[in-house]
Amino acid sequence: MKTIVFIGCNNFGTSKEALTIAKEMGYFIVLLTNKKNHMINKCEFPDVDHFVFIKDILDEVKVIDELTLLKVTGKQICACMSFVDPYVSYAAKLSEHLGLVQLSADSLYMMENKIRFREKLMGLSSSPFYVVFNYDQTVDQFVQRYKAFLPLILKPPASNGSKNVLLVDTTDKFKDGLKFLQKKDPIHPILVEEYLLGPQFLIEIIVHNNEMTVVGVIEQEITTNDRFIVTGYQYPAMLTNEEYKNLVDAITSIVDQIGLSNGSCHLEMRNVQGKWKLVEINPRMSGGAMNRIIEEGTGINLIKEIIRMALGEQPSLIESRKQHVYARYLTISSQGKLLKVTGKDQAMKHKGVKYVHIKPQEGSILIVPYSMGNRYACIIAASESPDIAKTIAIAAAQEIKFYLELL
Structure with a gap:
């Protein structure tokens, strides 16, 4: 039975969506996890065919023993991969050990630590x-x-x-x-x-056989209260030809310096007075609803193409449509126990809205944001105009109401 093994998964976002997409591709899905709640709440992961709980998921001996057992029981492991920090390079090394696709494990490992990649990129004009x-x-x-x-x-x-x-x-x-x-x-x-002052952009890239493809450039809107919470994403970013060319040149230098020849990653960069500066680079696709944003804008299912690359296939990154997309994320201003959420159906009725997701369940404790994990709803709208897409998403977001018992 053709099988894909995933190392780690979050309760929402890219890593969970990958399970669904891989299942739709016809594979038997195995999830290796160190989270006991995944084992208790298996129904929340309906696309997983087999769970394996390992307390120390970075114990390579135990993991290889489990993978060997899978093969003994008739599973043909076709790919071993992860969309979760810090398991991306680890999964790449396991893939190589199993004789599967060889990704740039050392480069991915370097990106998993912010000091490591800063030291490696020292001297580049994009380095602050x-x-x-x-x-x-x-x-x-x-x-x-x-x-x-x-x-x-x-x-x-x-x-x-x-x-x-x-x-x-x-x-x-x-x-x-x-x-x-x-x-x-x-x-x-x-x-x-x-501290880099200027507009910030997220860039999704795939490098396959040393050929780099910029899949998407998305401008980010950041709420800063001594933290950095992205509450808005605009695709495609509205850059001049010169700005885009300089951005690609900067990214190419970074990718070459890191030595990434096979793999996917995303970068966050700021345009500081006309010069591109690297905020950070991560060895995986961005989380949250990024796959939906890119797919609505381009027709490319980036998660699917990353999986295909992990299977040894050629990723297809040809755009089948061009739309402006805006994603709005919602946070709250007071801590409390969630009693109910209203407005999802009303938000979906707005013309141009493509996706509405409410993350927390009733009874959850919601807090003022200190990380991206404290964003509690996402609304995505698409249009032929960037301004219209943003207007639609913001109007639809106003329909969403969180009712809290304050703590």
Whole structure:
């Protein structure tokens, strides 16, 4: 039985959608997970044919034993892959061990740590100023040395979804931010970066046999309250020909420096006074509803093409349509227990709305956003005009109401 093994999965977004798409492609789906709630709530993953719980999913010996058992029971493993940090490079190494497709595992591994890729890309014009705060340094001395560079961004090296990413613009905030992150993780270093001022863009790319394809460039709208929560996505980004050419040149230099010859990733970059600067790069497709955004705009099912590449097939990245797409994400301003959500059906009735998703279930505790995981609804609209697509999505989003019991 032809089988695809997925390492890790989130409850919503790209990694879960990948299970559905792989199932639709006709494969037996195996999910290796270290989350007990996945085993308890199997009904929430109807596309998974077989679950394997491993407490330490990075224990390669145990994982290989489970994969061997699958083969003994008649499963023909055709691909081993992941859409979840930090398992992307790990899955690529397992794929190579199984004699399957060889992706650029070392390059993917480099991207999984923000300090590693900063060090590798040092010297490129797209790289901002950065410095590393190590656990054996004193906060006061470090702040005194680098306070002239404020404002700065503080990041844990393995952060994703903007979790624990802090903007500090005063000496006191600088000290408090370092102490906050140091308390959360007293062992690992903290990445301290130049704050880049300018519009931010997300770029999805695939590299297959050393040939890079820019699948989509999406402008992001960010809510900044010392955190960085993206609440709006506009596809395609409205760039001039020169801006787009310079962006592709910058991305090409980054991909060449990292050595990515086979794999997919997404970058976040800012246009700082006409110069493209790298905010971060991640060794997987962006999460959330990104696949739907790109598919509505281009006709390309990017998840499907990434799976095809993992199967050893040629990804098909030819656009079958051109539409402007806008995605609006909703957050809340007060913490509370969710009593009910209304307005989904009304939102779907707006002409041009393609997708409405409400993430939390009744009884969930909702909080003010500190990471991208605290976005609780998504509305996607499409139109021949970027302004109309945005207007439709925002109007539809206003239909959604969260009723909370405040805590």
